[in-house]
Amino acid sequence: MHPLAERIQKQDMRALARAITLIENDDEEKLTLMSDVFSIQKQAHYIGITGSPGAGKSSLINQLLTYLRQQDLTVAVIAVDPTSPFSGGALLGDRTRMNQHFLDPGIFIRSMATRGSLGGLARATKDSIRVCDAYGFDVVLVETVGVGQSELDIMKVVDTTGLVLTPNSGDVLQIFKAGIMEIADLFIINKADLPGVRKLKSTLEEYMMIVQPEGWEPPIVQTISTEAKGMAELYESMKSHREFLYETNKGAERRKQQLQLEVYDLIREEIWREVKGEIEKDTQKLEAFQNPDADPYELARSWFREWVRKGE
Numbered sequence: 001m002h003p004l005a006e007r008i009q010k011q012d013m014r015a016l017a018r019a020i021t022l023i024e025n026d027d028e029e030k031l032t033l034m035s036d037v038f039s040i041q042k043q044a045h046y047i048g049i050t051g052s053p054g055a056g057k058s059s060l061i062n063q064l065l066t067y068l069r070q071q072d073l074t075v076a077v078i079a080v081d082p083t084s085p086f087s088g089g090a091l092l093g094d095r096t097r098m099n100q101h102f103l104d105p106g107i108f109i110r111s112m113a114t115r116g117s118l119g120g121l122a123r124a125t126k127d128s129i130r131v132c133d134a135y136g137f138d139v140v141l142v143e144t145v146g147v148g149q150s151e152l153d154i155m156k157v158v159d160t161t162g163l164v165l166t167p168n169s170g171d172v173l174q175i176f177k178a179g180i181m182e183i184a185d186l187f188i189i190n191k192a193d194l195p196g197v198r199k200l201k202s203t204l205e206e207y208m209m210i211v212q213p214e215g216w217e218p219p220i221v222q223t224i225s226t227e228a229k230g231m232a233e234l235y236e237s238m239k240s241h242r243e244f245l246y247e248t249n250k251g252a253e254r255r256k257q258q259l260q261l262e263v264y265d266l267i268r269e270e271i272w273r274e275v276k277g278e279i280e281k282d283t284q285k286l287e288a289f290q291n292p293d294a295d296p297y298e299l300a301r302s303w304f305r306e307w308v309r310k311g312e
């Protein structure tokens with residue numbers, strides 16, 4: 001077994017952090033490590049929290065953490081920040097807000113940088129979730145700003161997705177247009193201390209009347225993160241959703257669909273690594289990169305074919 005996987009299994013938090021760095025950097029060791037990690041996965045509940053910038057996702061997660069710790073559950077938080085890959089500003093903000101938990105061994109908090117990760121952010125996030133699962137956390141929370149395709153991809157890797165909305169913000173419309181409504185397993189009306197809650201709630205109810213979700217109707221939960229209100233109800237809804245996944249086999253269905261996509265992703269990644277390795281060993285090929293007018297299609301095709309022929 002990969003030494004890091006062994007240490008993770010023994011709940012060594014530094015090994016956990018190290019493994020996530022390997023994942024972020026697309027280190028060559030990643031695949032062997034992940035294969036071992038996969039074999040020691042446990043049964044964590046993977047929960048995604050998404051929503052518009054400033055909707056209160058971090059505040060909510062912070063309060064949910066406190067609540068879950070009170071229930072004697074251990075929690076890992078992965079904050080994905082696709083919008084500001086270079087600044088680190090969001091990371092600092094999140095750190096201060098979640099600060100009070102830093103000394104608790106039942107909690108692990110990590111921000112993921114995009115850094116053009118090869119398999120994409122969703123890939124890196126999924127691997128990181130698995131590492132946290134192997135470590136033995138009961139719950140893995142993933143925070144992401146729901147603004148585009150990559151967030152939709154990330155939400156496909158979790159069991160339960162909570163969509164955070166705020167009253168009077170107009171974000172429902174935006175989220176609706178972006179096709180993000182469909183990924184919600186539960187709607188969280190955060191900032192329920194502000195006016196406009198009833199209106200938002202009826203908008204969501206109307207939405208559900210129209211789409212008529214099959215099997216699972218996303219519950220609408222109200223929270224006030226600044227006052228730690230609504231956390232018990234929130235977690236109860238999350239748990240019910242998970243039970244629904246088990247009871248109806250929907251969870252297995254989801255994971256099966258994911259498996260195929262994941263295998264394809266990994267194949268793409270392996271091939272890329274190999275072909276790139278070959279190119280980088282060849283000074284003549286590297287020189288071709290120096291010609292700004294070179295035809296990228298032609299280069300890619302001929303080098304890929306050459307690599308295929310070599311393997312024959």
Ligand SMILES: Nc1nc2c(ncn2[C@@H]2O[C@H](COP(=O)(O)OP(=O)(O)OP(=O)(O)O)[C@@H](O)[C@H]2O)c(=O)[nH]1
Pocket residue numbers: 051052053054055056057058059060090145190191192193194223224225226227
């Ligand atoms: N009134 C009120 N304000 C809240 C509530 N929850 C969060 N806020 C405030 O909303 C602001 C944004 O909160 P964050 O937790 O940083 O929101 P976020 O969704 O994580 O933001 P990004 O990560 O930047 O997208 C902060 O000033 C919070 O204090 C709430 O329930 N009621």
Ligand SMILES: [Mg+2]
Pocket residue numbers: 057058059094143
């Ligand atoms: Mg945040």
